[in-house]
Structures are given as C-alpha cells and as structure tokens.
Amino acid sequence: MTDVAYAPRATVAQALLELRSISVRFGGVHALKDVSFDLAPGEVVGVIGPNGAGKTTLFDVISGVRPPTDGSISFAGRDVTGAGAVKRSRMGMRRTFQRSQPFGWLSVEDNILVALEAQGRGRFLADLVGLKGRQDAVRREHVAQILDRFGLTATKDVAAGRLPIGTIRMVELARAVIGQPSLLLLDEPTSGLDHTEAEILARAIADVREQDNCTVLLVEHDVPFVMATCDRVVALNLGSVLASGTPTEVRANPAVRDAYFG
Ligand SMILES: Nc1ncnc2c1ncn2[C@@H]1O[C@H](COP(=O)(O)OP(=O)(O)O)[C@@H](O)[C@H]1O
Ligand SMILES: [Mg+2]
Numbered sequence: 457m458t459d460v461a462y463a464p465r466a467t468v469a470q471a472l473l474e475l476r477s478i479s480v481r482f483g484g485v486h487a488l489k490d491v492s493f494d495l496a497p498g499e500v501v502g503v504i505g506p507n508g509a510g511k512t513t514l515f516d517v518i519s520g521v522r523p524p525t526d527g528s529i530s531f532a533g534r535d536v537t538g539a540g541a542v543k544r545s546r547m548g549m550r551r552t553f554q555r556s557q558p559f560g561w562l563s564v565e566d567n568i569l570v571a572l573e574a575q576g577r578g579r580f581l582a583d584l585v586g587l588k589g590r591q592d593a594v595r596r597e598h599v600a601q602i603l604d605r606f607g608l609t610a611t612k613d614v615a616a617g618r619l620p621i622g623t624i625r626m627v628e629l630a631r632a633v634i635g636q637p638s639l640l641l642l643d644e645p646t647s648g649l650d651h652t653e654a655e656i657l658a659r660a661i662a663d664v665r666e667q668d669n670c671t672v673l674l675v676e677h678d679v680p681f682v683m684a685t686c687d688r689v690v691a692l693n694l695g696s697v698l699a700s701g702t703p704t705e706v707r708a709n710p711a712v713r714d715a716y717f718g
Contacts, residue, residue: 470533472497472639472671473518478527480513480695487513488524489695495639500665500672502682505692506715511675514692515641518673519551520544532638548638552628552645560617564608564627567616568599571631598634605663606630607656621648626656633664640664642674646681654678658685679716683707691715 471494480488488510495501505511516522518529520541528537532547539547559567572595603609606626611619616627625648632640642661646654658681664670676682682689683703691698691712699709706712 471495472532474530476528478517478524478529480517480522481525486695488517491697493690493697493700495671495673497671498665498669499688500661500686501688501690502686503673503675503690503692504679504682509692510695511692512643515551515643515675519549519641549641550632550635550637551641551643552632553643561615563613564616564619565599565603565612567627568602568630568634569595572599572634575635602630602634605660622650622653625649626653629657629660636668637670640670640672642672644676645674646676646678654681661685
C-alpha cells in the first residue's frame, strides 16, 4: 500500500489560478468551450492556438475584463468569477496588452516610476512623517533593478515614444513587473521583438519567476519561444483545449502536430 492516494499531487500545492469549465459565447460564436486548467505558483505556462482559437477571450476572462458565460475562476484561493479587473489587479494580477503604449513623452525611467507610484504603497504616510527622501532612494533603486533586468538601463533617459517597438514592449513588461504581481499575463510578448530582445525577454521571464515566485501565463504566436520558455503548454483550437502538458508532450500530441507542425 502506498500513501499516494492520501496525497494526490494536485492538493500538495494550492493552485494560484483555477479555471473551471469556462465558456464564452458571442451570439452564435462559442469563443471558449468548457476550458479548465490550473496554474501552480511559480509556473510559466504558454497558451498557443491559431487566430480565432480564443486566446484573447481567455485573457479577458482571466483578467476580469469579460465575465464568462459559464464556469468559475478562483485566484489566490478566492472565487473571483464576479470580480472586476481592478479588484483582480489589487489581488496581484498584471496584464500587458498587445497594443497598449506607455506614456510616449516620458522617459523610460519615468514610465516605470509612474507605474510604481500608481501603487502608492505607503507614500502619503511616508511624506507625512518625513521619510520621503529615504523612500525616494528605495524607489530609485527598485527602478534601477527593473531597468537592468529588462535591458533598459542604456535607454532610461530616452522618451519612450522615440524608441523602437521592441524596446517599448520591454518598457511595458517592466511596468507590469514593478507592481510585483503574483500572476503576470503577457499577451503576445514577443511581437515586435528582434532575436536579441526575445532572448532578454526569455531571461526576464525566468528571472521574474525565480526572484519573485511570480506565475506567468503568456499567449504567443511564436511556438518555438513557448516551447523553450514554458514549463507547460495549453493548446487551444476553436475555443477548446486541444492538448495540455509539458512542451515535449504537447509537441508529440497528434492533434497538435496536425494543427501546427503538419
Ligand atoms: N467581441 C466579440 N464579439 C463577437 N465575437 C468575438 C468577439 N471577440 C472575439 N470573438 C470571436 O471569438 C472567437 C475567439 O476570438 P479571440 O479570443 O480573439 O481569438 P484569438 O485571440 O485566439 O485569435 C473568434 O471567432 C472571434 O471572432
Ligand atoms: Mg487574439
């Protein structure tokens, strides 16, 4: 007799995010059909799927922008199915958008400082009790670390709007990461990046997971990037989970082979 039955793997570590039978319908279009999966703390998971597979809809549902037609979501042990994006953000979710832009007239460094200020952690009180100088030094140090992680130190004084798209995407990532999220949702993070930038991004994702124990869910067209960066892959097709597992398992799945590598 083994004790495996008493300690099934799924109950050892509580999932950070649990999706249960999520469906989304737009009139006659079934954008997501009965999608269920979990994210464990510290995992990096990639969602792949052709255009129209439901990837963006899935991100909208997870981040609280769109309520599911059916199903439930829990985050950090709480049912958030009816909670909006602001509440989920306060609970530690951050999302990057494929098209969003930073403040173009601000320097890279100031863009990141603004994101940090937006959290307003203890700032008002610190100002009142005269700790402002020390708080500023701590903030600048924090920003310097983030700039370094995302390869942005050399461009920190440049207005973000004057930078190439690849660097702008790194600024957006840095702005999300400085919020110290427990779950980071990245929508097509490699789009617009050149090879070197994609490598910096891959290292930054590994770093965010290791240093901050942050869970990362990314949606990507770049299947080789997903296979190289993620612990697990979820393949969507026409709103349903076609396959999920390690990159090796998903790559070997016959349905996925037909859809992607056939
Ligand atoms: N706001 C919407 N209204 C109607 N149909 C939508 C809407 N958003 C997405 N869809 C449809 O839902 C399906 C999934 O879309 P989407 O989530 O954008 O897929 P992906 O991001 O994988 O390309 C598609 O058939 C798309 O046309
Ligand atoms: Mg999309």
